[in-house]
Amino acid sequence: MNRLKAGFCFRVDSLTDPRRARDMETLDLLVLPELADGGYAALAGGAPPHTQEDSYFSPFAKLSRQHNLCCIAGSTCVASRAGRRTNSSLVYHRGRLLHRYDKVHLFKPTGDHKFFSPGKSFGTFRVTLQGRHIRAGVVICYDLRFPELIRAMAREGMQILIVPARWPKIRDEAWQTLLKARAMENQIFVLGCNALGNEGGFSxxxxxxxxxxxxxxxRKARDLEVFTIDLDSLAAARRLHDNLREAVLLQGTSFPRRVTPRPGRPSPSVSHRSAGR
Incomplete structure (x- = not known):
């Protein structure tokens, strides 16, 4: 089977709502937005951080086990035993923690740097859904503006990028454009799950x-949205041209550096003749 059912869930309490149980049974992938448990307003109001082991994450683990789905718990404030706080996205599958990503690029206008320390690493994870081995990755909101991060993940074989966010409606054009650009330039699926309300916008x-x-x-906001991912479209997009294989600069090919001289100064440019030797 080459199709996956994906869902964007915008309210944490919907995870345990009996009315949503049937919808959850159909899903292969479930994503929540950035700071899904209250947003920046909750942090500013003194909401305590979570730990990786606390009960907040139990519904995500339980749901992933019950329905054999991959659950991306949006993101939330997670504190280490040493007290270091990060904006972290935890991924669960079959009841177990599969992957964790801590937001690397902090957005100062919303005070990210006041609440969090930046993440120090990135990576991808492999998950089996509908009998298919899928390589996926997570970045959070502002990370989307840094294409080199996502290209590095794509070169690990990533097929699906998940982007939990709190991207305001006033910058919706940028949000759409960046999601689409990251999808096209890396030839991957990009899923942008955005918070609702004053701090968020559209997904x-x-x-x-x-x-x-x-x-x-x-359209009217709903707490759960479901759509289909056709995995065959990935192979189809790469059949005509494969951007990753043809990215010569990332394959170690070097080019001569040319510098435009200032007026009145000799040119330090490398000539075409010397570049060809």
Whole structure:
């Protein structure tokens, strides 16, 4: 089977809502937004951080076990035993913690740097869904503006990028454009799960060719949205041209450096003749 059912869940309490049980049974992948447990307003109000082991994450682990789905718990403030706080996304599958990502790029206008320490690493994870081995990765909100981070993940074989966010409506054009660009340039699926309300906006998903496969813009907000990921479209996008294979600069190919001289100074440029030797 080459199709996956993905869901964006915008409220943590929907995870335990009996009315949503049937919907959850159909999903292979479930994603929540950035700071899903209250946002920056809760942090500013003194909400305590979680630990990786506390009960907040139990519904995510339980759901992933009951329905054999991969659950990306959006993100939340997580404190280490040493007291270091990070904006962290935890991923669960079959009841176990599969992957963790701590937000690397902190967005100063919203005070990220006041609440969190930056993450120090990135990576991808492998999960089996519908009998298919899928390589996926997570970045959080502002990370989306740094294409070199996502290209490095794509070179690890990433097929699906998940982006929990609190991206405001006023910058929706940038949000859509960046999601689509990351999908097209890396030929991957990009799923942008955005918070609702004053701190958030709309959510989108794009396939490897940049085609939009989900949007909740222009309709009444719902706490759970479901859409389909057609894995065959990934191979189809790469059949015509494979961006990752043809990215010569990342394969070690070097080019001569040319510097435009200031007026009145000799040129330090490398000539075409010397570059060809």
């Amino acid at each position: 989108y998903a794009f396939d490897p060719s940049g085609r939009r496969i989900f949007s909740n813009r222009g």
